[in-house]
Amino acid sequence: MFATLQGEGAHTGRASIFCRFTGCNLWSGREQDRHKAACTFCDTDFLGTDGPGGARFETPEALADALALRWYEAAGESEGRYVVFTGGEPLLQVDPPLIAAVHARGFEIAIESNGTLEAPEGIDWICVSPKPSSRIVQRSGHELKLVFPQESLPPSTFDSWDFSQFWLQPMDGPDRAANTAAAVAYCQKNPRWRLSLQTHKLIGIP
Ligand SMILES: C[S@@+](CC[C@H](N)C(=O)[O-])C[C@H]1O[C@@H](n2cnc3c(N)ncnc32)[C@H](O)[C@@H]1O
Ligand SMILES: Nc1nc2[nH]cc(C(=O)O)c2c(=O)[nH]1
Ligand code: SF4
């Protein structure tokens, strides 16, 4: 759990508390399993609860209090409380009591999800980032953010899906430069798609 700026997509630059849940249904998180995972390009360590601000919270209220304290430490009494639930796959854990407890403390709630689980009611900003070999059930939301390129998931797959915004995010890794050039070219030919850069990595913030 850490304060930073949203680095990607529609809300790039927005002050946020990131709440990274442990565990994912598309990869164990262990390097030795990566090659046989459904999602092989993950850039994130989501194993365990020993990261900054990490803990196991006994109740939704306890987690929501910790988020409010983080916001206060970073931004004092300011308006605009914003939390991004991510992971790992946050929809394995985020549930209506947590959403209610976090809303009760004045937060807007965003989620970053792989789309394999339906989002509960009440989340204010739903970002779905589809992965191969997975059944996507969350086919509507605010932002579809496709890591690009993925051979089995061309952007046209999502033409009829009910999202307000469509973003291409170059796949980080050894081919990041080539992937970025390919994403730029795709966006220029297909103006419905915009380029999402992982700006936090460019400037070295979490
Ligand atoms: C680590 S995931 C966690 C949330 C959720 N499990 C998901 O996949 O959307 C957060 C975001 O990072 C993106 N991401 C993961 N690995 C990436 C990579 N190598 N390059 C670019 N984006 C990546 C994901 O697609 C997702 O949009
Ligand atoms: N600054 C920052 N922005 C992000 N947007 C999505 C992220 C994620 O890992 O879910 C992420 C992240 O890890 N850091
Ligand atoms: S679905 Fe998300 S958290 Fe899970 S392995 Fe893929 S990018 Fe990482």
Ligand SMILES: [Mg+2]
């Ligand atoms: Mg990240």
